Amino acid sequence: MPGRELGNSIGVGHITGQEADSRITPKVLRQSLQALEHDGLIVRTVHAGPARHVEYELTSLGRSLLGLLDAARSGAEAHLDELIDAREAASPANRSS
Template identity: 80%
Template sequence: MTKPLDPEMFDPLCPSDLVPIRVGDKWAGMIIQCLEGGPRRFSELRVPLRNITPKVLTQSLRALERDGFVVRTVHAGPARNVQYELTSLGRSLLGLLDTARAWAEAHLDELIDARETASPASRTS
């Protein structure tokens, strides 16, 4: 049995869209990180990814599966159980994502300043 995911594993105040390197969509890196410890059910992924809608989580998981990063396994039985797990290709992304996350943390202030400077609200006519 895998250790439960920490509901606070992603800081809600951390602007995840500031990471300049993305695999798939905005959520893919976080999903991959959630699957690092082993297979997870959809409901388990929803705990730390509470800001993602079920529809978008499903779309992201399908895209990760299509790209060969995640495998979806259906366990038959009275209570059907579906689990998602990283493939070896998906696992190969973990180091890259750790490096990108560390870089973004080191440059967070600069990234936020650049976004604020470029935002339409900060521009004067």
């Protein structure tokens, strides 16, 4: 069904603070990136100077998982309506006491 979303997804590329989904708080984004770095999936590089910025890049381990993640995404897309229906059915508003 067009217009239905399962959740947040961030693709590989350049994302600025203004482009980030407002549903992702800076704290949650920072914690997620730290966990990915700790697990060896990404590397963080800080660039000093007048235009200080931070870049994140996939490691070889992170890149090795892209095929698996793409397969999971494809499977989720193929069953998106079923996944959303299950999520909606399990939401507290739809549960009977």
